[in-house]
Amino acid sequence: MRILVQKFGGTSLSSSEAREKVISHIRRELDNGYRLVVVVSAMGRKGDPYATDTLLDLIASGGGSLPSREQDLLLSCGEIISASMLCSLLQKVSVSSVVLTGAQAGFRTDSQYGNARILDIVPTRVLEELERYDVVIVTGFQGQNQLGDFTTLGRGGSDTSATALGAALHAEMVDIYTDVDGILTADPRIVEDAKPLEYVSYAEICNMAHQGAKVIHPRAVEIAMQSGIPVRVRSTFSQSEGTLVANPEGFKDVQIGIVDRYVTGIAYVANVTQIKVESSGKVADNLQLKVFKAMAENAISVDFINVTPSGAVYTVFDSDAVKARSVLEGLGYEPEILSGCAKVSVIGGGINGVPGIMARIVEALTEQNIQILQSADSNTTIWVLVNKEDMVQALRALHAKFELGK
Numbered sequence: 001m002r003i004l005v006q007k008f009g010g011t012s013l014s015s016s017e018a019r020e021k022v023i024s025h026i027r028r029e030l031d032n033g034y035r036l037v038v039v040v041s042a043m044g045r046k047g048d049p050y051a052t053d054t055l056l057d058l059i060a061s062g063g064g065s066l067p068s069r070e071q072d073l074l075l076s077c078g079e080i081i082s083a084s085m086l087c088s089l090l091q092k093v094s095v096s097s098v099v100l101t102g103a104q105a106g107f108r109t110d111s112q113y114g115n116a117r118i119l120d121i122v123p124t125r126v127l128e129e130l131e132r133y134d135v136v137i138v139t140g141f142q143g144q145n146q147l148g149d150f151t152t153l154g155r156g157g158s159d160t161s162a163t164a165l166g167a168a169l170h171a172e173m174v175d176i177y178t179d180v181d182g183i184l185t186a187d188p189r190i191v192e193d194a195k196p197l198e199y200v201s202y203a204e205i206c207n208m209a210h211q212g213a214k215v216i217h218p219r220a221v222e223i224a225m226q227s228g229i230p231v232r233v234r235s236t237f238s239q240s241e242g243t244l245v246a247n248p249e250g251f252k253d254v255q256i257g258i259v260d261r262y263v264t265g266i267a268y269v270a271n272v273t274q275i276k277v278e279s280s281g282k283v284a285d286n287l288q289l290k291v292f293k294a295m296a297e298n299a300i301s302v303d304f305i306n307v308t309p310s311g312a313v314y315t316v317f318d319s320d321a322v323k324a325r326s327v328l329e330g331l332g333y334e335p336e337i338l339s340g341c342a343k344v345s346v347i348g349g350g351i352n353g354v355p356g357i358m359a360r361i362v363e364a365l366t367e368q369n370i371q372i373l374q375s376a377d378s379n380t381t382i383w384v385l386v387n388k389e390d391m392v393q394a395l396r397a398l399h400a401k402f403e404l405g406k
Contacts, residue, residue: 001130003171004034007041007140007162010051011179012236013082014044021236023089025177026135028239030095034172035130037165038097039140040086041158042078050081052141068113069149072142076101076150079139079158086137097135100125102161103150105136106168107143115154116143121168138165156217163220167227174224174231175242176216181235182243183208183215185404186266190395193405197264199244204264207347207381221245262357263348263402266395270388272303272343273321274373276336277328278311287333288312294327304343304374304385313374315341315385341373342391345383346398352379364401368393 006029008022029036046053055075059066066074083099090097106123109116129136140158143151153160159176166174183205186194200208202225209218215233224231224245234242279287288307295302295316300323304315316324321339328335351357358375361382365372370393374385386394399405 002034003037003130003169004029005037005039005162005166005169005171005174006177007039007158007174008086008177008236009158009179010041010044010048012177013040013086014048018236019086019089022086022177023093023095025175025236026090027093027095030134036135037126037130037169037171038086038135038137039158039162039165040079040082040137041140043082043085050078052078072113072116072152073150075152076139076142079141083137083139090135090137095135096133097137098129098133099137099139100129101139101144102142103144103148105138105165107161107164109143109145109151109153111145111147111149111151113149113151116145116151118143118153118160118164121164123165123168126165126169156219159217159220160223163224163227163229163231166229166231167223171229174229176220176231176233177236178215178233179236180215181238181240182233183245183265185264186395186399187268190392191266191399191405194399195405196240197243199246200264201349202245202247203380204347204349205245207345207378208265208267216245262350262354263346263404265347265404266398266402267345267347268391268395269303269343269345270391271318272315272341272385273318273324274304274313274315274338274341274385275321275324275328276311276313276338277333278336290331291328291333294331295324298323298327300324300327304376304383306374306376315343315374338373340388341385342388342394343383343385344391344394344398345381346402347381349380351377351382358382360401361398364397365394368397370394370397 012018012022042050042052044051087097087099105126106121108120109118126136140161141153145151163174182196184194184196188194206218206221231245232242277291300320302314306313370390372384376383
């Protein structure tokens with residue numbers, strides 16, 4: 001049995017026109033000989049009747065006191081409505097289909113309501129239904145804990161459902177359909193000459209997703225990378241092949257390109273605050289331990305961390321800055337706070353070991369009189385922190401410097 005997993009996001013199901021495109025993609029792959037597992041998100045975005053954010057607003061309007069277990073029960077309704085709608089449309093065009101919830105599809109999770117982790121997938125029912133139906137529709141974003149309760153997987157959970165199910169079923173491919181034509185070299189709303197990428201490695205797209213690219217969730221990429229299953233990011237509204245995400249050896253005839261291309265794309269995270277904490281002495285007295293333990297205990301996410309013998313520099317989201325300052329002052333420190341920053345990332349599988357990449361980054365930003373507040377690097381990414389007011393110009397300058405628009 002040749003199995004293909006397709007995942008359709010909220011915008012792919014939000015209108016009758018979009019749903020017609022979804023049906024066409026399903027019928028095309030059935031004609032290609034695949035048995036299909038289709039994972040769906042809730043229809044639409046905030047403001048649309050059954051979108052996840054709309055359901056969250058419903059809770060807020062009721063006082064916002066719904067327990068997390070019951071909140072997951074409510075949020076699971078969005079995907080169930082999407083799946084039922086799609087089943088009806090497929091029946092209308094004589095494509096046999098069946099709907100399974102995440103639990104029925106075999107998703108077993110922990111009990112961290114709102115952000116559950118997948119412990120195991122037992123897709124026995126999915127395989128049985130594939131013998132009887134052309135399409136098995138699975139509600140994304142949800143699973144079941146050991147108590148039998150509905151759980152949700154957090155933001156991007158339907159992407160995670162799709163790649164995890166693809167791995168469990170040993171599918172040939174997972175197709176993630178969205179409202180953009182694959183993965184681009186930069187955000188096209190900011191960089192006008194951003195270009196679609198034909199292929200990226202798991203490591204590159206994982207870094208792009210972690211650093212602000214919204215096309216696919218990083219948890220989904222990590223699962224695909226661990227299992228080695230190829231992923232295509234495609235547009236619901238075209239027949240384009242989109243962007244292939246795989247190990248470099250999976251690119252076959254484009255292998256030369258992956259060697260020659262040092263930088264793949266530019267990403268960003270806006271609205272972050274830089275925090276500097278210094279010891280009064282030459283050497284910090286367990287300062288780093290006290291600081292980062294206090295951040296963890298107060299559920300403050302930290303990023304962009306530089307540690308020195310006498311202190312630490314790191315970033316938090318702007319929304320956590322006031323709380324972080326209060327916590328640090330409670331420890332007796334006098335933190336230096338710089339709000340309104342942005343983290344800009346230069347990402348590429350060919351960066352490691354290549355001289356001159358950082359020099360070109362500094363050159364591009366210096367030419368635009370953009371101050372670098374902090375920097376760090378890994379095998380596939382170089383990060384720079386800039387003032388948020390310089391972010392747009394920084395993205396455009398770096399995109400041009402590495403000739404990503406060509």
